[in-house]
Amino acid sequence: MANDPKKIRFAPNGALYIAPAPVEGASGGTSVPTGLGDPNAAPDGYKALGYADESGVTLTPAIETQPVNAWQSAVPVLYSVTGASFSIKATLIETNEVTTELFFGAQWVEVMSEDPTPVGTGVFKLDLSSTPDLKELSLVVDWNQGGIRYRCVITRAMISDRGAIQLNRTEPGKFELTLEALDFKGNLGTVYTNDDIAAA
Template structure:
């Protein structure tokens, strides 16, 4: 069988990128050429594992007496999870990791207090990457909340990483995520 419908240019890598957060409601860029509003803060290094985006759907099986297989399977929920293993260990990333806590400076010491009742974990989140073909891609989540954090491992011979997982929420404009790209195959 001869392969005739396969284009190697459709196989893409994501060798580099960045992750940004902003307060919910911050203006989103409308194209890949538009700059991010200054309220968007870049989170720095991400480990070589990169960013993982996991879509999910929930369904409900409707079973009937006369059939051992479901007769309907309506969609009851959906979501997107974004896992980010941060390699930068700084005030921004640690504040985010410790439930959006705020840093203060006391004398020559930085102080991060983690309150008993943390504030909202809601943020706007963006993942931007340039693929190996030179196309720029932006995956923007207008509302996401931190739903998990990896254990903080302090070891002798490896970098400290701050693993964060965000789950999307319904956005104010009727979508929970938007993908912007200048890939000519997808932009036509």
Template sequence: MAATGNDAKQIRFAPNGEMWVHFGALPVSALPKSVDEDLKASGFIPLGYASEEGTEITPKIETEELSVWQSSVPVLRYVKSAAFQVKSTLVQVNDATTRLFYGAEWVKTNTKSAAGREQYRLDIASNPDLAEVSLVIDWSDDAAHYRAVIGRAMVGDRGSISLTRTKSQNYELTLDALDAAGTLGYILTDDSSVGSMPKVSLMSGSVEAGHGTALEGSGFDKSSDVNGIAA
């Protein structure tokens, strides 16, 4: 693990990224287990270009205070709700992005337009089904790859589409993770700057005054100089 403190080598950017969707939630056993696992083999579809704002990933925890008669300050905080949210604006118009945005599938009509192209129809229901998806967000720079995996998610919010002469159509989407056996998702990385924090422990349970004991350390760089350990 790299040293903590002021270390520019631990600053990360995300010049490379991709969002992937699988229509229909996958079981945990079918979700990716490495940062470079082939997602297409599992049926994931790349969503393509996003707007220059990129993708926002927001973990949220909402807590409440427990007040009691005997104290003027709260004695406990507890979790009221938790969330893991992904927001992005997609700029490619294709089957996957529009299906995700409208929440319905395209159906071939077996008729052609005047231009000779096949026509498709997407019905926007007055009582729509809330379809589940699995979602993967990849991002990387020259130093490390990261992958966020959400096994169960639903579209929680949509923006409006502006149809203008000078701007592309944008599909603004917010997806919310759902509980999947006690988890909202997980993050994978090959970043060498993360891992177990350095720690030192006694090899024996207790030490008598005036006697010595062996120490066991882990999580340090090979070049680390460990000094000044206090009892």
């Protein structure tokens, strides 16, 4: 097969979306996308995470293996799978309700006045629990180069790591997040594309 520079791909545009993870056997929850969908809108039930920094999004599928050695051979005779993972890392730079709640692991609630009839004060707070719950999320990552589109759908995921926020005069606040895919009916994730890379 000849080299083809037209098959070199970039990801100059993209978006990240989250929703509550669907619950197996339950109805009325998140419906996970099963195709590329509308490139200009969030999938139904999902919320956009806004801008990510210029490093973009890092997708890391990994398979851990263990060699099987035999008496009759100096090299392994095969490898067995001991683990699999799929991680998604991004640094979000848009400060909004969705990104801040995701980063801090809590929901904004309005501070109410202490009058006989409590009313909203216009001030909101995040209560950071000393025993936080780990919420299950569903994640969609879209990217494209012109009309060539890709979509990665992670049905179930959890945040496994958060970076530090550095507050300074010249750089925006950054919310660094790493999410790890969880098993859902034997699946870690699905990638869709309209790229001409596979035989029909």
